[in-house]
Amino acid sequence: MSEAILKVTGLSKSFDGVRALSDLSCDLCRGEILGLIGPNGAGKTTLFNVVTGFIAPEGGKVSLKSTDITGLAPHRLANRGIARTFQDLRLIRQLSALDNALLSFRDQPGERLGNVFFRARRGREHERQNRQEAIRLLEDAGIAEKADDPAEDLSYGQQKLLSLVCCLAARAEVVLLDEPVAGIAPEMKEKILGMIRDLRDNGKSVVLIEHDLDAVMQTCDRVVFMDAGAKVSEGTPQEVRNDPKVIEAYID
Amino acid sequence: MEYLLHILILIGIYVILSVSLNLIAGHTGLLSIAHAAFYGVGGYVAALMALKFNSPFLVNIVCAIVLSGLLGALVGIPSLRIRDDYFVIATFAFQVIAFSVLNNWVSFTGGPMGLPGIPQPTIFGLQVSSQLGFLVLVGVFCALTLWVIHRIVRSPFGRVLKAIREDEVFAQAAGKNVAAYKVLVFVIGAGMAAVAGVMYAHYISFIDPTSFTVMESIFILSIVIIGGAGSLWGPVVGAVVLVVLPELLRFVGLPSSVAANVRQIIYGGLLVAFMMWRPRGFLGEYAFQGKEARE
Known part of the structure; x- marks a missing residue:
């Protein structure tokens, strides 16, 4: 081993x-x-x-x-x-499945305040890449058609899949x-x-x-x-x- | 006409206050009742600077933002370590302290007598002396505040704030430094409240501590809740409704001594009614409830 x-x-x-x-x-x-x-x-x-x-x-x-x-x-x-899922399925239920995945990426420069105003292009560019990647992950998990639905509208099984997608997005x-x-x-x-x-x-x-x-x-x-x-x-x-x-x- | 302009200017000031509190309370879920304290800091900084150094308006505003922001960090760093109800109590305590300082430090703030004779603002040599001019000034700062908040809320940064509001544990597990985000948001909100304070001081040309009490904090929070927490335009609607509503009482012909009390009753009644039947306010996406109730 x-x-x-x-x-x-x-x-x-x-x-x-x-x-x-x-x-x-x-x-x-x-x-x-x-x-x-x-x-x-x-x-x-x-x-x-x-x-x-x-x-x-x-x-x-x-x-x-x-x-x-x-x-x-x-x-x-x-x-x-280190990425994890929770027994009681912690997802941001009001946000879309896609947003949940996007939140799980670790390196989004747009999440820093300075970049919101001064280097917005970098944040947007990154966001576009992350979005593509997130949609690919959701497709692989078979829940891409739910990407824009709030996480709480997904079935229990789909929510478990989504939390796994979040771990994948974390790389x-x-x-x-x-x-x-x-x-x-x-x-x-x-x-x-x-x-x-x-x-x-x-x-x-x-x-x-x-x-x-x-x-x-x-x-x-x-x-x-x-x-x-x-x-x-x-x-x-x-x-x-x-x-x-x-x-x-x-x-x- | 003068009266109408006055009401519009007041609405503008309350829009700045409530939109900035909305960032803290509505978007990030931090129920703060210290907003009037930061509003007051802005007002007093501008008043003292204008009176003592005769400094230009824009310098006053920058100083007020910086000082209020620093104070926000000072208050936020310890009190944001505690959660929910305890945070509310911490902000309440700060609000009470801030009022006491303004009220008792007579040599500096004038105490209960306040600071009279604050000069009209001068921007690049241009004196804003008419009400219309002032309305334009307030309008510009309102638009600026709304634009800044809009940028923040629509960005990935804003998405993290929502995540923190809904589930801190998720946000932490996703690698977000929750404490740092909270302090940042608190500082931004405090800075913006100071802008409103500067406007108020220069507009009314007199300030005293009674404008920055706990009641005022709760009034601003009511605007956020009734307008709709967590939505960009909610607090704007709330500010219009809550500023205009008591003015309507004048036209009903209530004597002013009665009207003042009726105002408080109306605010209280509205708040209770909204909490019971429409906790999300007019336009809101977030209802203040116990964390347990939502889970």
Whole structure:
């Protein structure tokens, strides 16, 4: 396996005495899809929140490409190449699907105030390129005909697709997906899983939180099973599936 | 005719105030009730400079914008770290402090006596002495303000503001420096409010602290809400309605002592009515509700 692009070591975090993460260490290798599974409250989403800077850990370290990024602000981490989706589908519901995608591009000079007035041409030129790219991404996701509709008018599955499009627009190297196929119709699910595999095939590294074990088994290269904030088992999907500790946890 | 021009000039001043507050409150979702304080800073800077140094109008206006903007940054940087209701309270506190300073620093601001005898503005040697001239001046600054806001709102910068208003977490995850955007917007709004203050001081030629109270802040916010938060023309409509409406009372023949109180009742009533039945105002795209209500 190639070198780790994202590495967490000894992460701890508790909420009101409940340990959400307890001395968790884990690596994400370049160009792999890592599945993160475990019961509710195992600390999977907390791990995402720590890695993306929304929650500060009490102990431990997060590093991206061997640079320490622990405790950086969310927008800085986003600009360093980490993109994420949210379990509760955060999109700007009043804005069009296209605008949501456009917001996700990281390098729009028109978003700087000075350029609004003094170098508007540069912003417009960039906007035109981003727009083309965004429309291409929406086409690939099969929701181009909804580009001008407010995001809230998209179906649940289409919104999940849109949040994935936003991650693609970010051109991030590391993509963290929180339950991308939960509650989705089967054909839409195949579409989304296909897009996730494409991400990997384009050299991105993906972490996938998912309760749908079939989806995890058929998509992930490696799986980590978490329980009570700690790593219980790690390996190929098959190995983790057959690990007695995992079986036990699921039977509980 | 004189009366009509007076009303139009007042509308112009309130358009500048409400359009700039709309950038802060309507487009970015930061409910500020400190706008009258920045309005007052503009007014006092212009008045003091004109009275003490007899400086030209355009210099006054630049100084007022810069000072008010700096003050906006000073207030914005700490208070924008807290959210929603707490931010409202922080701006309220600043508003109260600003009024107290204006009211009590007698040697500098004249205290409750105010500053009388502010000269008429001179632009490139041209003295604006007629009301018509003043209306043109206010009109120019109104148009300028609207143009600046229009440019901001239609740009990718403006799109980020909307994202911050609707979902800060999304904006952060998309790599936007939310805190910096908020402070910038607050500073721009403060600077524009100061422009209105300069206009007012030179127009009325007398200012005192009672023009820059919490009530005034709430009045400006009412214009934004009733006109329509988050739309370019909403506050313009709101300013026309809320400035003209109480004037109509005069023609009903109410004695002026009663009319002043009726005005407050009308504003209050309108605000309640709009919040209940038309929270987006006449033209707005954004309704002020708890974040929970929208999610």
